[in-house]
Amino acid sequence: MHIAGRFHCVYTTNRCLCTPNVLYNRIALFRADHGLSRRDLAEAVGVNPQTIGYLERGDYKPSLDLALRIAERFAVPVELIFSLTPSHRWPTPCVAKEPAHDEIRDPGRGRV
Structure with missing residues (x-):
């Protein structure tokens, strides 16, 4: 077993199994x-808050299993949360937010 660049490689009889070091x-x-706090997410997916940290x-x-539970909690594909490439290359997540009460307008009267 050794580290080859960014990969952790384990050699068996006739093959090398390599997995990325960074997720x-x-x-x-x-x-x-x-x-959500770390505690909130941890409770939602059934782990200790330290695990989220x-x-x-x-x-x-x-x-x-845990990666899928986390993705399910946020209702997004697992690929939007976890990747083998740095996050600056990923699309920004679209999270629909409800408008604040003072942002809701009645079309004929302005703010509600």
């Missing part, structure tokens, strides 16, 4: 957009 994520961005910092890679 980028946008958990903190989605949490902020949805107004480890994931956000890149100290821990989620299992497939």
Whole structure:
């Protein structure tokens, strides 16, 4: 077993299995957009709040099950949260937000 560039490689009898060392994520961005604390998200997906912190910092890679539960909580495809490429290349998430009460207008009277 050794590290080859950005990949962690394990050699078996006739092949090399390589996996990326870095898994980028946008958990903190989605949490902020949805107004969730780490504790709120942790409770929603069934893990310890520290796990969410480890994931956000890149100290821990989620299992497939956990990645899917996180994506399901935000109602987006898992690829919008996790990627093998840095986040600056990803599209910005579209999170529909309800207007604040003072932004709601009655067409004939102005603000409600």
